[in-house]
Amino acid sequence: MDAQVSQAETPDLPIAIIGGGFSGLGMGIRLKQAGIEAFTLFERAGEVGGTWRDNTYPGAACDVSSHLYSFSFEQKPDWTRAFAEQPEIQQYILELTEKHGLRRHVRFNTDIVHARFDGDSGLWTIQDREGNSWTARVLISGTGGLSNPKIPAIDGLDSFEGPVFHTARWDASCDLRGKRVAVIGSGASAIQVVPAIAQAVGELKVFQRTPPWIMPKMDRPMSEAEKRRYRRFPPALWLRRFWLYWAAELRAPLLISNRPVFKRLLKRLALKHIQSQVSDPALRRRLIPDYNVGCKRVLISNDWYPALQRKNVTLVDQGVKAVTPGGVVASDGQEHPVDVIILATGFEAPTAAAPLAIRGLGGMELNQAWRRGAEAYKGVTVSGFPNLFLLVGPNTGPGHTSVLVYLEKQLDYVVQAVNYMRRYRLKYLNVLPEVQKRFNQWLQTRMGNTVWVAGGCDSWYITEDGKNTSLYPGFATDYRLRVSRFRPAEYQRVALPAQRCDNPARAATTTA
Numbered sequence: 078m079d080a081q082v083s084q085a086e087t088p089d090l091p092i093a094i095i096g097g098g099f100s101g102l103g104m105g106i107r108l109k110q111a112g113i114e115a116f117t118l119f120e121r122a123g124e125v126g127g128t129w130r131d132n133t134y135p136g137a138a139c140d141v142s143s144h145l146y147s148f149s150f151e152q153k154p155d156w157t158r159a160f161a162e163q164p165e166i167q168q169y170i171l172e173l174t175e176k177h178g179l180r181r182h183v184r185f186n187t188d189i190v191h192a193r194f195d196g197d198s199g200l201w202t203i204q205d206r207e208g209n210s211w212t213a214r215v216l217i218s219g220t221g222g223l224s225n226p227k228i229p230a231i232d233g234l235d236s237f238e239g240p241v242f243h244t245a246r247w248d249a250s251c252d253l254r255g256k257r258v259a260v261i262g263s264g265a266s267a268i269q270v271v272p273a274i275a276q277a278v279g280e281l282k283v284f285q286r287t288p289p290w291i292m293p294k295m296d297r298p299m300s301e302a303e304k305r306r307y308r309r310f311p312p313a314l315w316l317r318r319f320w321l322y323w324a325a326e327l328r329a330p331l332l333i334s335n336r337p338v339f340k341r342l343l344k345r346l347a348l349k350h351i352q353s354q355v356s357d358p359a360l361r362r363r364l365i366p367d368y369n370v371g372c373k374r375v376l377i378s379n380d381w382y383p384a385l386q387r388k389n390v391t392l393v394d395q396g397v398k399a400v401t402p403g404g405v406v407a408s409d410g411q412e413h414p415v416d417v418i419i420l421a422t423g424f425e426a427p428t429a430a431a432p433l434a435i436r437g438l439g440g441m442e443l444n445q446a447w448r449r450g451a452e453a454y455k456g457v458t459v460s461g462f463p464n465l466f467l468l469v470g471p472n473t474g475p476g477h478t479s480v481l482v483y484l485e486k487q488l489d490y491v492v493q494a495v496n497y498m499r500r501y502r503l504k505y506l507n508v509l510p511e512v513q514k515r516f517n518q519w520l521q522t523r524m525g526n527t528v529w530v531a532g533g534c535d536s537w538y539i540t541e542d543g544k545n546t547s548l549y550p551g552f553a554t555d556y557r558l559r560v561s562r563f564r565p566a567e568y569q570r571v572a573l574p575a576q577r578c579d580n581p582a583r584a585a586t587t588t589a
């Protein structure tokens with residue numbers, strides 16, 4: 078099959094969006110609000126939702142406040158909790174999908190594996206796993222940072238005789254009641270799933286290679302009076318979001334910077350949390366990290382430490398050496414017999430590799446362009462890959478607030494770029510290499526002072542060469558201001574043929 082992505086009112090500018098999570102759907106909403114209907118969203122699964130569709134493990138919830146972990150242009154007055162759980166977030170996504178008529182734009186069960194740009198026509202050809210292909214003028218990647226589970230290369234994992242599954246591919250048919258269960262990992266997913274299953278399982282072994290820093294979680298149910306107030310008086314809802322946004326911004330330097338004074342303060346708070354929940358000093362010592370707070374994601378939980386102290390739960394503060402048909406062997410060589418293994422081992426590092434095989438101008442591979450780590454201009458466009466827009470691309474992850482506040486500005490940036498292309502009938506827009514280079518030099522210089530590179534830990538934020546290609550080293554407000562205006566002069570602009578000679582885009586083509 079070879080078809081145009083869409084035949085709507087601007088057949089010269091069909092848009093392909095890959096991924097039906099927050100990014101892709103948010104993009105669809107913003108395009109529609111800008112009057113642009115000529116887009117198709119390709120989703121590899123049979124339903125939208127992305128990470129919130131996939132992460133159905135018990136206890137799955139967001140560690141960012143509900144009123145900030147939602148779109149500012151689609152606020153929800155009746156979140157049931159200060160920190161929403163997975164089903165409610167997925168429901169929010171489904172409601173947005175219906176409300177904005179996005180479903181008719183989605184091609185489900187279509188896994189795009191390849192994209193190639195043709196400089197002569199200025200079109201992307203994208204291909205799915207079955208070999209079907211489509212063409213589009215603009216390609217928008219909303220594949221999400223954390224969508225592909227990381228299955229660790231542990232000796233003998235395949236030989237295990239019981240069920241083995243990853244938190245992001247939860248096997249609901251596996252009854253854990255009374256079973257001996259191993260959870261490998263002690264990151265954001267583990268600290269949610271362990272307390273949620275601890276009571277039901279017979280015996281639980283938690284394999285912690287590196288302890289996380291954990292702060293109290295200020296969660297609570299939202300009262301009916303609050304929900305009513307937010308429903309009836311929308312400015313109150315805006316005010317709550319405003320307050321949450323700025324509270325997070327004020328915390329940003331504490332979390333991002335590696336300054337000893339900030340690190341000491343955070344460490345004191347985290348130690349107070351451990352001391353209040355763990356009375357055994359020997360266990361406490363095993364739970365205290367030896368790196369600076371913030372170097373790995375700071376987690377929030379009130380029930381992780383209590384769960385680890387249950388009679389049926391054992392903390393194995395070891396890595397995993399191997400798996401046998403009947404159990405897990407820790408780094409110290411001791412075998413722990415178990416019936417089920419749950420991998421809470423995180424996701425394939427999103428910024429070390431392109432989300433799919435992408436070839437730009439002259440057949441250049443994105444993975445090749447990114448061989449020293451992913452980089453983009455403001456995290457959105459990549460020189461040599463015209464008309465490609467990345468959502469939540471390199472260095473646009475937050476260390477202190479909601480990823481959606483970054484994403485929203487990217488969505489608006491893309492709409493501005495697409496409108497510019499439509500207005501001037503452009504064949505393509507290609508960010509100038511020196512513009513991208515300058516931006517990334519500035520960014521990486523700033524990165525040197527952050528806790529992520531100087532805080533003394535390994536994390537998925539950092540490439541093998543020690544470069545942080547995941548997070549933005551500053552305030553969200555700073556990023557939002559930088560990405561708020563699409564500046565055509567930063568791009569090579571190539572017009573479609575048959576332009577009128579007074580068209581500014583044509584003039585730009587010859588000079589850029």
Ligand code: NAP
Binds near residue numbers: 230262265374424
């Ligand atoms: P993660 O933070 O990358 O944690 C993975 C855990 O598995 C770590 O404890 C890691 O140990 C361990 N691990 C990995 N490979 C191992 C091996 N071969 N042997 C032993 N241990 C191994 O993954 P995650 O918990 O799934 O979280 C990933 C990201 O998802 C988070 O950073 C966050 O951005 C997001 N998330 C968010 C929420 C939320 O509430 N918003 C919830 C869940 C996840 P080391 O630390 O030693 O590498």
